[in-house]
Amino acid sequence: MNDSVPSSISLPLPLGFRWSAVRAGIKASGKPDLALAACDTPAEAGVMYTSNQVVAAPITVGRKHLAATGGKVSAVIVNAGNANCATGEPGIEACHQSCVAVADAFGCVFDEIFPSSTGIIGVPLPVEKLMAAVPIAKAALGSGAESAEAFATAILTTDTKLKVAQENFTIDGKTVNLFGCAKGAGMIGPQLVPHATMLVYLFTDLGACSAHLTAMLSAAAKTSFDCISIDGDMSTNDTVLLLASGKSGAVAQGETVPLFEAALQRVCDTLAYKIIDDGEGVTHVVTLEISGAANNEDATAIAKTIATSPLCKTAWSSADPNWGRLLAAAGRAGVAFDPGQVQIAIGALPVFEYGVRAESFDEAATHAAMSEREYTIAIQMGHGPGRARFVTCDLTHEYVSINADYST
Known part of the structure; x- marks a missing residue:
């Protein structure tokens, strides 16, 4: 990120997370196409996926991982330029291998790795490129605005604009931070269910369990991501992930809950609007x-x-x-x-x-x-x-x- 260009990230970022992005060689443009987010300690996860009957390999694998860990995530790996969808068992195995590579790098079990992909459907994923880039991505991890912005940029495909949003609030002397980023400019007609693609990653340092996070995310998505359309086409890869590190010291109970729900709604509304505003060919x-x-x-x-x-x-x-x-x-x-x-x-x-x-x-x-x-x-x-x-x-x-x- 050029220091002369103001960052789109102006508020403090959530504690407990680090981000990076590198070139793995999947995008034909040669731009960064592997985004990595690491949790200092396993984070609680709330997630929603596309309701399309045809789903990409990372959704199949991600569902199994969250079920195995009870909703805990240690790292998120996202590749752009290839959807890894309609790729059969080799696609599932490629996704599994990429998760193993990340788990090995961080010394955790592979079930704690959350995968995502976006790009063209039906093309085999060159997983060897992802695996080779993982150590480089790990070495580049940082907790500052430049790193978070790099993550948010690497997930883009036909997008022309960065899509990020932030909120924070203080309760009982503890400040809760929320950061979200998204990609999507075409194949946007999401109908998300709890359990080109629109990818949304939300990070907070609030303390909350997986089930509560999913419930709050579902409510926020109902009037944001489920109420937008560029072309009415539902992607095979739509994913909205909310990770909570708990590092702020505040927990999702009492008066904290409505404050966080309101902040989450504002972030989701902002990201949803930015997706439409950057729609492919959009003039209105x-x-x-x-x-x-x-x-x-x-x-x-x-x-x-x-x-x-x-x-x-x-x-x-x-x-x-x-x-x-x-x-x-x-x-x-x-x-x-x-x-x-x-x-x-x-x-x-x-x-x-x-x-x-x-x-x-x-x-x-x-x-x-x-x-x-x-x-x-x-x-x-x-x-x-x-x-x-x-x-x-x-x-x-x-x-x-x-x-x-x-x-x-």
Whole structure:
């Protein structure tokens, strides 16, 4: 990291962790592609994975490791440039070998190593390159901002921006720190379950058990990572990992719990937004605010249908105020409602009210509002208390070009 460039990490980092990144030779670009995070002592882990039926080798291996250790992790190894998915038993063995290499380097059992991969699907993982790079990565470990930023950078693939977020709070004289980083710019339509990919790693020095961490993470993800979409495609590798070292001396009980839950929610919300803002080919970030649905589940279903509609997304790319596409998408969401009760506003400008085009609809003004980089579409369904907030984006020629040539 160039000292003349301000670090994106400004708050103190959680105690008990060290980070590094090196070039293992997996990315064709030659950029750093192996990220390593080490815990001074085994950390408690909360985790959520993709709900895709097709999963990458590191998810299969990671699940077994966490089950074997009761949710304890000593190190995290992430490779970018190869998803190690649809690679059969050799892929599982390659993942296992990389974990053994890290465990040998740190003198722990291989079950305490948490693996992740991101990149192209179906290509054998050159595990020998990973194994050769592990000692170099270990030697480069550091606990400062430069090291954490290197880790956050090495996990990127088609991303163009670093995605990090931080929070801290003090209770009873003890300061709890939370640091998170993420990658993701395409194949983003996560539906996470407890038990290109979007990878999220969260580190805290709070003391908490694995089950409690997973419960808090699940709640935070429900309204952040599960409420974003770039293209609606669910990855085979989606992973959100929360590690707690306990080194702050504060534990997850009493008044500490809501403070940490709020901090975790803010970090997850920030990272989720940054993923959409850096989406492949994105020129507009659109926040959908659905209200007045029968319940929150109905509101989310409407939001997700609109967020993943190619017709809506292409209209957004040219700032076309085609509100009819919004209404039509809502109508096929599988949710019962009366169009005569619906109100739609784009950038606070009314476009549809109670079954017909809004009397005050101003096409030019709405086009201008949609020409902004970020704007909100608010839809009031007129049926009940259900609400949802969903962050999505437009669909552009650049997105098509990136993904048409991805494997070649």
